[in-house]
Amino acid sequence: MELKQQVAVTLAEVAEAAGVGESTVSRVLRNHGSFSGKTRERVMAAVERLGYVPNRIAGTLASTGSRLVAFVIPSLSNIVFPDVLRGASAVLEENRYQAVFSVTDYDPAKEEELAAAMLAWRPAAVMLAGYEHTEGTVKMLRASGCRVVELLDLDGDALDIAVGFSNRAAGRESAAFLLERGYRRIGYVGHDLNRDTRAGKRFSSFCETLEARGAPLVAREIVADASSVENGRLGLQRLLARASDLDAVYFSNDDMALGGYFHCLAEGIAVPSKLAIFGYNGLDIGRAMPQPLSTIRTPRVATGKIAAQLVVANAPPQTVDLGFELIEGATA
Amino acid sequence: MELKQQVAVTLAEVAEAAGVGESTVSRVLRNHGSFSGKTRERVMAAVERLGYVPNRIAGTLASTGSRLVAFVIPSLSNIVFPDVLRGASAVLEENRYQAVFSVTDYDPAKEEELAAAMLAWRPAAVMLAGYEHTEGTVKMLRASGCRVVELLDLDGDALDIAVGFSNRAAGRESAAFLLERGYRRIGYVGHDLNRDTRAGKRFSSFCETLEARGAPLVAREIVADASSVENGRLGLQRLLARASDLDAVYFSNDDMALGGYFHCLAEGIAVPSKLAIFGYNGLDIGRAMPQPLSTIRTPRVATGKIAAQLVVANAPPQTVDLGFELIEGATA
């Protein structure tokens, strides 16, 4: 196929071809320092002619900071994280930063391992989900000297920068909403809470609110693996098998809720008159449903965007609460 | 907050602390070359004590190849690409490779720009979606000497490695399926085809097949922006407003199809007796619908996985057809 010309063109070769010094080429290419217009042209011509592509590895080593931003995220199946990446990547690309990522699969030990691997690239910042990290991870991040951004959670103490919203508040407001609508026999269908600690926080504050108002959770069904539409459907089916007289169900997220809604459609359970459904995330799909999903819309893309902006601007340590929005749909 | 100890620990410091030479530390850490057990222990103790994190930037510069794999993908909203990343990232992490990505937003010019930025990191491989690249991109990739993997499309000529399936075949089989089921007045609802060239290929071979069998496409509706459930719903609504007597609609993907299904639910259009719906992608959500979605399941995760494996193994140039599976759901 193509012949691998392993030997890439170097700065020195460009300098020679343009008949100038290396540092001059470097200055021209980075548009930094001073040089004459004539020099600039000659350098650019040589760059063009040789097809020179600067070596950022060398550049980063020689200068101080890298323009890499490392994302250590729990999952790519849960749309939340692609959304965050999407918000961040636009800002990063504009500012000529590069996004690197790895996926922990919600495993703190793996997070530690991957964070270490990331730090080896000396990134400008490391972005992580939430506050629950191993001691080792925290120690490493602290010692690294690079910026740390914790995303999508505000219920805890930030290491450096935190951007997101309160999951506890989300759980609380969801409960309050259902109670205000008059639901009293409320159930829950969720996915693995030990791993997804943010879902766990929502659930526990949801339950606390219900109890405080005298209508404690009636039943719950936790599916073993990750959240999905199918698991939501299955979860609701199982929950109703055990507690058929529920009047509302809170789901760990919109995917699960959609599954629950499908179950109701398939079984002819009237929503919300017979059973109300409430989700979490505010995915676009919820708006397109025959009955718009009642849920909480979270600022996922904005979280990524703001996080990236703060990193690019090298902002001081801070916590940014982007809030969330309760969507009064037609399912609860 | 945390004090930034900008000065990271270096190999030399570890060597000094352990009372050995730099190369010895390097050998121990990479488990490469020979060294005694005693030396190993002393080195590891020093590493632990100082909290040393190797600098991969320097390592990569000094050695030949980098362990970076660059993904230049069109979108993160379309679940297809997170799925591919997911498949790849597991393999890459196992092999201590690092994934870097950027998002082109389906813009070839942006792809060129971003590919150039990626090449500056001297990645081991660049992964791109499909075959449609600018001349500049192709030239750059060829000259770079790094592996190039083109994903999710096989209808064209590969630069180096290609992994995916034929979108034309997918369009053809979708058409054949609908025709065999007896549908004759078929419409199409899709999203921006100029940008998503793979959707364009599916559509054109779909139409060709219909025509060849004497039942040309009756009507089509192309929504302006990206695919989404809402756009699918809206698209079908508009399409039916113009052509109310269709008996089947082919959607550009499952998101769009789901939107169409929701429209039917909301309007009381019986599926599939009054109107059949056919999608593309085989998302999990389709299985959980009250009526499972008829669609084509594409090997998205596997595409990422195989691509990563080939890169890790430094396999020779090749084209891998992973095929796809037609799902006979209940909507067509």
Added chain:
DNA sequence: GTCTATTTTGGCAGCGCTGCCAACAGTGGA
């Protein structure tokens, strides 16, 4: 035309690591 202020330029020492090579042990056999 001289002299100073300013702009433009090149040389070169690193950045932290790897890879090569030479030096230095141990080990067993003669």
Added chain:
DNA sequence: TCCACTGTTGGCAGCGCTGCCAAAATAGAC
């Protein structure tokens, strides 16, 4: 005891770039 061998080890020259500094060129002032 000496020799050849295998197993360990350290020194040091880069990898390709940036940043500093001094030198050279140019411009401006008189």
